[in-house]
Amino acid sequence: MIEFEKFHGTGNDFIIINGLTQNFYKYSSLAKSICDRNYGVGADGMLIVESSNKAEIKMIFYNADGSEAPMCGNGLRCFSKFIYDNEIIRDKKFTVETLGGVMEVEIKLIHNTLKHVKINLGNPKINFINKEVEIDNIIYKISTLFIGTIHTVIKVENLEKIPLEDIGNKIENLNIFPKKTNVNFYEVIDENNLKVITWERGVGKTLSCGTGAAATAIISSILNNTNTKVNIHMIGGELEVEVIDNSVYLTGPVDFICKGYFNY
Ligand SMILES: N[C@H](CCC[C@H](N)C(=O)O)C(=O)O
Numbered sequence: 001m002i003e004f005e006k007f008h009g010t011g012n013d014f015i016i017i018n019g020l021t022q023n024f025y026k027y028s029s030l031a032k033s034i035c036d037r038n039y040g041v042g043a044d045g046m047l048i049v050e051s052s053n054k055a056e057i058k059m060i061f062y063n064a065d066g067s068e069a070p071m072c073g074n075g076l077r078c079f080s081k082f083i084y085d086n087e088i089i090r091d092k093k094f095t096v097e098t099l100g101g102v103m104e105v106e107i108k109l110i111h112n113t114l115k116h117v118k119i120n121l122g123n124p125k126i127n128f129i130n131k132e133v134e135i136d137n138i139i140y141k142i143s144t145l146f147i148g149t150i151h152t153v154i155k156v157e158n159l160e161k162i163p164l165e166d167i168g169n170k171i172e173n174l175n176i177f178p179k180k181t182n183v184n185f186y187e188v189i190d191e192n193n194l195k196v197i198t199w200e201r202g203v204g205k206t207l208s209c210g211t212g213a214a215a216t217a218i219i220s221s222i223l224n225n226t227n228t229k230v231n232i233h234m235i236g237g238e239l240e241v242e243v244i245d246n247s248v249y250l251t252g253p254v255d256f257i258c259k260g261y262f263n264y
Helices: 026-033 073-085 164-172 210-223
Strands: 001-009 012-018 045-050 059-062 092-099 103-108 111-119 124-133 138-147 147-156 181-192 193-200 205-206 229-233 238-242 245-252 255-262
Touching: 001 026, 001 073, 001 193, 012 073, 026 045, 026 059, 045 073, 045 103, 059 073, 073 092, 073 103, 073 111, 073 210, 124 164, 124 210, 138 164, 138 210, 164 181, 164 193, 164 205, 181 210, 193 210, 210 229, 210 238, 210 245
Parallel strands: 012 045, 059 092, 147 181, 193 229
Antiparallel strands: 001 012, 001 255, 045 059, 092 103, 103 111, 111 245, 124 138, 138 147, 181 193, 193 205, 229 238, 238 245
């Protein structure tokens, strides 16, 4: 039996397992089983707590299909609540090692309960902006960058007209992306507000994506002159992204859902 807790950040849901107190192997197949929405607990991803020699704690992250990914913004925000509420670290600011680099987190308490987490995703690395690709006779202008993990961002006029599953999948698997990509479509509401839907590598459609929100805010500020501090409206809720110098800050709510034992 594996003890786990489940959290969500704006509807992006995660299983978190304390690897400091439990030993188990084959994370990839465990992620696939535990994240399965019919035969498992159900989640977009699985996070494991491990000790670190580069930061105060380490987060390991797997997508629901069992693939390992370097970073997850909403996942890191949920992970921070797990760490604080389980008294693994009791400071309001701490550092977390991920495969995408060491990230700074800052927790926010409301009446002594951890409700919001702000994370610093570091410095984005832009691969290309507005590259034209043709899919099913339609030209899409895609922009790709690395912000903890790989994201492709595409501006559209009307999100409701986007067949996310079909086109998200095709862009994820374009041969210019040997390791695939996460895909975000966005609409500009005004200079302070963007609406975003995300197709995640290794998961599919999710209700929210933290690094995707950050990636979209960065590309939109370059292409549309939207502000460097914006609200990102995702299906599952709202996130705030702020770009200051070479850092991208992501802030939003996190919630504990349940705790239990997985039969594995
Ligand atoms: N949902 C996550 C991103 C997961 C990225 C993952 N699907 C990948 O393969 O890179 C977030 O909140 O940032």
